[in-house]
Amino acid sequence: MNNTDITDPLFLQAVEAIDSGDIVLLEELLTHNKRLVRERLDYPEPGYFQNPYLIWFVADNPIRVEKLAANIIDITQLLILFVKNEAADTAQYQIDYALGLVATGRIPKECGVQIAMMDALIGAGATPAGGLGALAHGNVEAAAHLIKRGGKLTLAAAVGLDLMEDVKMMTATAGKHELLVALTTAAFYGKPDIIAYLLSIGAPVNGYPENKEGFHSHATPLHQAVSSGSLAAVKLLVEAGARLDVPDKVYGGTPLGWAQYMQNDESPDEETRQGYAVIADYLKDK
Template sequence: MQTSDITDPIFLQAVEAIDGGDTVLLQKLITDNPRLITDKLSTTEEGYFKDPYLLWFVADNPIRHEKLPANIVAIINLLVTEIKAKAPGIAQQQLDYTLGLVATGRIPRESDMQIAMMDALINAGAQPGGGIGALAHGNTEAANYLIERGGKLTLGVAIGLHRMDDVDRLLQTATADEKLAALTAAAFYGMADMVKFLLEQGVGPNGYPSPNSGFHSHAMPLHQAVWSGSMETVKLLVKAGARLDVADKIYGGTPLGWAEYAPSEVGSEDALQSFTEIAAYLKASSNN
């Protein structure tokens, strides 16, 4: 969603006040229009940002501006105070979902305000999740912080954060899907040591993590290893029997297809070289 997609003029003013860090205007708009706190914005948007509450816009996730106002924590605190006063029955829902948007967002991380924003939401009552969503979006610091604040530690997150004592413990009771999600997470980050460890523990390299796992469920571990640019990780999975002919569920690409597409998304010569070498290796492996 872009700001220009908002057709409700009052809601648009409130979103622009958030984006501009204008607490005075935001407070006036809410005082004059309590529905800004109690009602969702009706949209034609599909996906995770369909019919958003005003609070959701603090995360810039989906990305609209590539930046956040310097006083975004004050904006959050203002909105939370109003929500608890005017809509206590839906406060928990708003807080929890906004925390997820912040924890998985790129702009909060790049703005160096992700932890402060998460802190404000958790202090206000948001329930910390297990961190797998944050991990799936490259936000390792956010994932670790959620665990520190009481989120449930899962095998995938323990693997992603290299918490080996926890990995050994959680592996004993993990389901097959949790193990697959953990392997996919390790592959996503190009953690060859963790991939090797899980394969040695008998985790199979083929399959898609379930949507309930919280990690990317559209691709297999080998796809994610390719995208990480780690040749060592790719080789470990291929030698363990990872299928080379299976397409991901969104783009319809095989691991080789991902390797061939990746250079269009990277800028450095080193990354380009890595993907070129991975593509050549996968082609050779397919012919054997």
Template sequence: MHDLQIVFEEAVRDIDNGDIKHLEQLIEGNPGLLNERYTAPADGYFKHPYLLWFIANNPIREKESLPGNIVEITAMLIRKAKEQGVSTLPYQIEYTLALVVSGRIPKEMGVQIQLADLLISEGAKPKGTIGALAHNNVDIACYLTGKGEPVELITAVCLDLPEAKEMAIKASEPEKELALVGAAFYGLLPALKMLISLGANVNAYPDRKRSKGFHSHATALHQAVFSGSLDAVRLLVEGGARLDLPDRVYQGTPLGWAEYGLMEEKNEEERIKKEAIVNYLKSKSV
């Protein structure tokens, strides 16, 4: 392995351990480190990552946490990159923001908005709301729209914004289909009723190119099952949603999703909800 790659691994451990002093020493002693890209993984959304990207812990590494000084570490990494004239820094900052707003760990650690605020102050454009919503990160989605990211129909629907209906009336079919999936993901009955009444296709798979990080591999019924809302599931089925359509990743039907969710659920209250969905879908499959 190349020497700088070994140093890179040490630097990632410093990030995970919150050792900002040693990390800064590594950067000063290895000037190319902040412009280095790690060799693995070789594909996927974390392909050949820069060191800065690791501050989001997305994808999640061995530790499902972030150190208490992660904001300070991020600020130091950006400051050092500026001092060293790292030409890729604007791109690194933009992509790091995407990882932060779609990540679970920054949210759980209570630093998602702080990190986003820092990255935006350093030049990242406020964006990533739809990706945030796809991972149930509602607070950061509200923050990004407040910072000026343009509101799309799915955003207005998922955040229950007052302009949602007017936007839906003027929306294209693909926009309504994506918004329907978003409403189903959150089990939002008024939004589902409104979109169905406006002709949204209840059996559509969202256009992947338009989805901007939201789930494009499954139908609204799959996502309603995931939400745990029997009322949302029933509304879609009564609105013509097909029970036999598979998702495009695991090839699971809505009933298959429901059964898997019930099998994995440990919370008794949530198990009751999921069991009711399984029983309902079975009754409709006869």
């Protein structure tokens, strides 16, 4: 989403005040236009940011401007105050969802304010989730903080956070699908030791980890192991029977296709691209 997609002039003015850190203007707009915190923006595009509330824009997730204002904590607290006072019927939903956007976002993390923003929202009553959504976006510190602030620890989150004592305790009663989500998480982070352990206790090596916690459900553990760049993780899964011909649900790529794409992607450094080339060669041989 871009700011140019916002067709409501008043809403656009408020979003731009958030982006620029103009808290004086934002407070004036909110004081004289309560609908800004009561109503959702008319933005029918499908996806996780469909018809957003104003407070959701504090996270820059989806990315619009690639930075947050220096006073984004004050901005967030101001919006929380108006939401709770003027939109009591939707306030819990608004701040809960805002917390999820902050915890899974890249920009709050890069700006060094992710934890502080999370604390502002949790302090206002937002409910901490179990951290798996944050882990799905590489935000390990945010995931750990959600658990610290009261989020429920799941098996997959314990895997992502390297909490092996919890992993071993929770696998004793875990079902097959819970084990699949955990295995996919271990593959996503390229954790051969945990992958080996999960395989040894019967985690299914094939399948898509459908789940409600926000972890990637479009790809198999092998796809995610390829993405991690860990040849050891890839080998463990292939030797355990991971299928090489299964496409992911978004791009239609096989694990080999993922490796070849990443091998040719100019974003990583040369050493990383060479690592993907080795994985691609291994998968070709298989």
